[in-house]
Amino acid sequence: MAVLLSTKAAAVGDWEAALTALDPALVLHRHPFAGDPSEIEAVVMWTGHDLADLRRYPNLRLVVSMGAGVDHLLKPPGPPPGVPVARLVDTRLTQAMSEWVLLNVLRFHRQDPEYRAQQAARIWHELPAPDTARRRIGILGLGALGADAARKLVALGFPVSGWSRRPKAIEGVATYAGQDLAIMLRQTDILVCLLPLTPATAGLINKDLLWSLPRGAYLLNAARGAHMSAPCVLRALDRGQLAGAALDVFDPEPLPADSPFWTHPKVVLTPHAASVTIPSSVAPQVIENLRRARSGESLLNLVDPATGY
Ligand code: NDP
Numbered sequence: 001m002a003v004l005l006s007t008k009a010a011a012v013g014d015w016e017a018a019l020t021a022l023d024p025a026l027v028l029h030r031h032p033f034a035g036d037p038s039e040i041e042a043v044v045m046w047t048g049h050d051l052a053d054l055r056r057y058p059n060l061r062l063v064v065s066m067g068a069g070v071d072h073l074l075k076p077p078g079p080p081p082g083v084p085v086a087r088l089v090d091t092r093l094t095q096a097m098s099e100w101v102l103l104n105v106l107r108f109h110r111q112d113p114e115y116r117a118q119q120a121a122r123i124w125h126e127l128p129a130p131d132t133a134r135r136r137i138g139i140l141g142l143g144a145l146g147a148d149a150a151r152k153l154v155a156l157g158f159p160v161s162g163w164s165r166r167p168k169a170i171e172g173v174a175t176y177a178g179q180d181l182a183i184m185l186r187q188t189d190i191l192v193c194l195l196p197l198t199p200a201t202a203g204l205i206n207k208d209l210l211w212s213l214p215r216g217a218y219l220l221n222a223a224r225g226a227h228m229s230a231p232c233v234l235r236a237l238d239r240g241q242l243a244g245a246a247l248d249v250f251d252p253e254p255l256p257a258d259s260p261f262w263t264h265p266k267v268v269l270t271p272h273a274a275s276v277t278i279p280s281s282v283a284p285q286v287i288e289n290l291r292r293a294r295s296g297e298s299l300l301n302l303v304d305p306a307t308g309y
């Protein structure tokens, strides 16, 4: 039996090395696979894989996302019925995302765009000192990534609140669930989106949400581009409702060359690089899930198709 790897050509070698370092007997194939489809028992995949292809493998018992997100795997037609999907939860993935969040919270909190503009114009002028204790951070999504970012922001002294689907308790964080989002938004100076993309969260960052924030708030989105309405974000930036945005994700990706986000003076962007999976770090959970799938045990980081994450 074999595992099919499906990702960018530049990354597939690292996946092969990481998995065979742990299990030298593991048989790996690269997508597209021209051999006997009945050989494939698991597919470990990233975006760009035609989901109809998964139906070619009669002995498929596991599909693993190469990232934390699984929206690429659950969109129609989805995985074959009855085949479980696992995602990645990994300390290095989480750490890297928190770094991206802290970088951009501090960028806006410490008035870095304003100071860079002053430097370019050779202006020696001290702006009003930022007050960490008064800069309220609101995090959409308190899962593996959101909860870690929240804890690190609390450690820096920011007032932090967060929103999840179900009620949650995180020390030092004011938590909101479900319909209470509006309360959190009114008290958020920097909004950070770390939600999974699901039917319930797609398009959440729209006109209503953006104009519920205090005027001059900032937006950080490292979740998925389809969480936000690009025209609404651009309008909020142009009208001063948003003072700035740090964006790592877009819909579509790559961001088209004529997108206004590229040159918007209030936008800093990165090319979906906030947190990139390190195959050697996640290989143990993939190997363990393969073992569990073979023995019929419950999987690590199993995705619930009903909620979409
Ligand atoms: P988790 O599944 O661990 O956490 C998801 C969080 O979102 C949970 O707190 C969940 O609530 C909450 N949530 C889900 N649906 C809703 C809803 N309808 N209303 C309110 N809250 C909701 O995911 P991760 O933290 O691991 O990852 C989050 C996302 O980050 C990924 O899905 C991916 O899209 C993105 N990502 C981006 C990367 C990048 O480089 N840009 C890298 C890695 C991930 P509850 O706790 O109640 O379940």
Ligand code: OXD
Pocket: 066, 067, 068, 069, 070, 275, 276, 277
């Ligand atoms: C992920 C991502 O979901 O890289 O892990 O976006």
